[in-house]
Amino acid sequence: xxxxxxxxxxxxxxxxxxxxxxxxxxxxxxxxxxxxxxxxxxxxxxxxxxxxxxxxxxxxxxxxxxxxxxxxxxxxxxxxxxxxxxxxxxxxxxxxxxxxxxxxxxxxxxxxxxxxxxxxxxxxxxxxxxxxxxxxxxxxxxxxxxxxxxxxxxxxxxxxxxxxxxxxxxxxxxxxxxxxxxxxxxxxxxxxxxxxxxxxxxxxxxx
Amino acid sequence: xxxxxxxxxxxxxxxxxxxxxxxxxxxxxxxxxxxxxxxxxxxxxxxxxxxxxxxxxxxxxxxxxxxxxxxxxxxxxxxxxxxxxxxxxxxxxxxxxxxxxxxxxxxxxxxxxxxxxxxxxxxxxxxxxxxxxxxxxxxxxxxxxxxxxxxxxxxxxxxxxxxxxxxxxxxxxxxxxxxxxxxxxxxxxxxxxxxxxxxxxxxxxxxxxxxxxxxxxxxxxxxxxxxxxxxxxxxxxxxxxxxxxxxxxxxxxxxxxxxxxxxxxxxxx
Numbered sequence: 001x002x003x004x005x006x007x008x009x010x011x012x013x014x015x016x017x018x019x020x021x022x023x024x025x026x027x028x029x030x031x032x033x034x035x036x037x038x039x040x041x042x043x044x045x046x047x048x049x050x051x052x053x054x055x056x057x058x059x060x061x062x063x064x065x066x067x068x069x070x071x072x073x074x075x076x077x078x079x080x081x082x083x084x085x086x087x088x089x090x091x092x093x094x095x096x097x098x099x100x101x102x103x104x105x106x107x108x109x110x111x112x113x114x115x116x117x118x119x120x121x122x123x124x125x126x127x128x129x130x131x132x133x134x135x136x137x138x139x140x141x142x143x144x145x146x147x148x149x150x151x152x153x154x155x156x157x158x159x160x161x162x163x164x165x166x167x168x169x170x171x172x173x174x175x176x177x178x179x180x181x182x183x184x185x186x187x188x189x190x191x192x193x194x195x196x197x198x199x200x201x202x203x204x205x206x207x
Numbered sequence: 208x209x210x211x212x213x214x215x216x217x218x219x220x221x222x223x224x225x226x227x228x229x230x231x232x233x234x235x236x237x238x239x240x241x242x243x244x245x246x247x248x249x250x251x252x253x254x255x256x257x258x259x260x261x262x263x264x265x266x267x268x269x270x271x272x273x274x275x276x277x278x279x280x281x282x283x284x285x286x287x288x289x290x291x292x293x294x295x296x297x298x299x300x301x302x303x304x305x306x307x308x309x310x311x312x313x314x315x316x317x318x319x320x321x322x323x324x325x326x327x328x329x330x331x332x333x334x335x336x337x338x339x340x341x342x343x344x345x346x347x348x349x350x351x352x353x354x355x356x357x358x359x360x361x362x363x364x365x366x367x368x369x370x371x372x373x374x375x376x377x378x379x380x381x382x383x384x385x386x387x388x389x390x391x392x393x394x395x396x397x398x399x400x401x402x403x404x405x406x407x408x409x410x411x412x413x414x415x416x417x418x419x420x421x422x423x424x425x426x427x428x429x430x431x432x433x434x435x436x437x438x439x440x441x442x443x444x445x446x447x448x449x450x451x452x453x454x455x456x457x458x459x460x461x462x463x464x465x466x467x468x469x470x471x472x473x474x475x476x
Binding site: 051119121123124125126146197 | 208209210211212252288289291292293294311312313314316338339340341342384385412413414415438439468472
């Protein structure tokens with residue numbers, strides 16, 4: 001029998017931690033909100049929420065998260081990791097929002113402002129994603145589920161294998177990335193009603 | 208393709224859910240939490256909560272009727288964000304960065320600010336810097352005064368010197384992420400949206416505009432969506448008249464080929 005997932009939601013003061021916590025709490029999992037090395041070590045799954053600007057988020061991540069422990073959990077032990085919105089963007093090498101900021105560099109690419117051809121920015125609202133490469137994270141969600149987005153910046157990457165799904169808003173941009181145990185979503189599954197709940201269930205089923 | 212949003216607005220007065228007419232007549236609809244259960248999962252895209260209380264104290268301490276439904280806005284946000292996993296905007300009585308922080312920490316995703324930025328436009332940029340534009344909705348109440356559309360302050364009571372388009376542009380330049388545009392004249396009138404006003408403001412800014420005020424039939428949503436480039440339509444009263452109202456409104460729009468989410472995929476778990 002599968003053991004219950006133990007989810008650690010990382011809190012660096014910039015994410016909507018409470019919303020993510022509220023959703024995951026309704027699922028069959030133990031949930032903690034913590035930055036403590038012990039909590040990261042005990043967790044089976046890690047979530048990095050995100051709201052706001054790239055540079056500020058990276059500053060807070062460096063200041064508040066135990067990077068060596070996190071790196072060990074994600075890169076050596078291979079624990080499933082989900083970055084949400086800015087929590088996905090910071091996985092890139094560089095962010096170009098209010099200047100140039102180094103990211104975590106766990107995935108190739110940089111984060112740049114969306115080119116929307118005159119459409120309003122930020123990109124706010126429900127948009128469908130297009131699955132580019134099947135991933136267990138998107139299982140059971142159909143061909144083009146709708147998710148809730150709020151962002152002005154997006155990942156640019158020339159590593160095509162990284163992109164699991166894209167969305168279109170003036171330009172096509174990566175909406176879901178997957179690289180081994182590392183996942184990132186540009187939208188907010190914690191605010192995406194049923195498709196969001198399903199995505200979290202899929203994430204918790206990863207091992 | 209990005210969908211256009213349909214957003215129920217829940218008006219809270221002294222802890223009760225109310226209906227409003229002309230920003231000055233109110234009818235009590237009861238408990239705001241049960242209303243959410245009714246409205247939220249039936250295909251709403253977001254929820255907007257506006258606290259239109261005038262008193263400073265209206266929580267349980269001031270509860271002379273001893274009725275369990277009377278709740279303060281922060282408790283309401285907290286409960287709602289546990290019930291429903293969609294974006295929640297909270298407005299009303301926000302006068303400081305601290306007021307914003309508290310609402311976000313209770314589970315609001317965005318805040319709507321109205322009177323404070325009219326008194327001090329720097330409030331928008333200060334809030335944007337602190338919390339990000341994505342969570343800042345500048346709410347604009349418009350009323351015709353001497354034949355001229357005029358931005359109102361103090362809950363729609365007092366006129367300002369601002370025209371809606373100019374003030375919307377100022378809000379955008381100061382860091383607002385969205386505009387919530389409310390017609391005081393149309394509030395509760397059920398005669399449809401003020402299409403000219405909505406069109407002017409949408410054309411004046413690049414950020415998304417949410418139109419509110421005047422919806423009396425489903426086709427009014429269709430009118431404002433087809434005749435303006437508005438990003439979202441919001442309404443309060445209309446959603447309280449019939450059961451499954453948001454679902455039915457969404458279904459109407461979906462069947463009339465508007466770019467909204469398919470409501471059939473969204474009904475209750």
